Amino acid sequence: MLPTLRSSLPYSMAVAVAAFALFYFLPDFNWPQQVYVVIGVLLCGILMPVLLDVKGPAVPPSSAELAVDYNGDTATLYVGNLPYRANEDAVKELFQRFGVVINVRLMKDRQTGRRRGFGFVEVAAKDSAKMINKLNDFEFQERTLKVREAKERQDDDNQSE
Template structure:
């Protein structure tokens, strides 16, 4: 959490605590009730602060996508399949690798849903104009002692009720 966010959280906690104190005092409640009210006020303030932070983070992400779209990219995005990834590779490393070949919109590395460990493959969304160059440059290239397999991703099949089980 950034220091400005921490300061905001504390300020909201103090304001909510004071409001809770005044309400409890006005109603003629005893000290334990005032303490509980102040604690609840602080809790509510922290929840509000975290929700505001999430909202501002999603707005920043939307602005970044809009900026990427406006910076000469025609808006078409294609998804690339990236196979034989090292298990220790993370999204940032894969993003850096692909960024050398064009505008990267997102990186998703697949994980096992039971263990949480990476499965060794993922998907990179890039500007359509940059995908051919990225495929030719990175397919069969070495990345962290592994030979990558990069190709255009196939469309995800529709999930039916029988395939969900």
Template sequence: MQKSFLIVLIVAALGAFAIYQFMPTLPAYIAFAAGAMIAGVVFILLPDAQAQATETEYTGPTMTLYVGNLPYRVHEGEVKILFGEFGPVNSVRLVRDRKTGRRKGFGFVEMSEAGAKKAMTKLNDFTFQERTLKVREAKTQDGEGQEKGDE
């Protein structure tokens, strides 16, 4: 957020300066107002560009990981950031109790196969928010790990 505000402030100042240079007879306050409007447009469009860049789904080989012993208050976004350090993350599903809606302390992360292998190595027994994570390849319902041909 602070980075975006700084960008908008710089764009407003540069826009006001450029407008004032091209039209020196224009009062400075009008040039600044025009620069601020340009900056507003940049501010509106900037978060959308960042969201589109981060929301693209990985289409190569993927693996689903089981993540156990998660803190009960953790959010999907925090888990996505943690696992995103090792490769592209397609989805994070934290399991909730059907009756109470409370998280059960485990979930599943679907991510690139290469990233998942790195994440399993680095994050298994890793302390995250005062909990020691257990990270394994997720099992299918027939009890075996997912293979490329099983999907």
């Protein structure tokens, strides 16, 4: 459900019930049906934005919308077999279900700029094991993710020795 629809739904229902009660209990004015439609449109078209503006959203912001300011130990997770259409926000939202996410980096091909199907997620160290357990072999956008702790990058100089 869209966030704007989710936030306005309680108010829409309240206005609909109030309009129904108003027209049900008032004496019949024998107005044409078009007048009732215009009144309904005015109620929902004018009163609804006023209510939303004054009251604010009915649903608190999700954890994906809150900024993360984490100062503890962190761990970096490797995430492989990502769908090429997945973006950083979608991956962050998925991982935030299981803990604190500090940063998401999805790798791109330098020449084409297209995603390469893997990335790294920096998370709170205390949540990393839980995320690995929950999200390794997890079905995400029709692909089975591979999640494990990232290995330190090895320089080419160290490999030749």
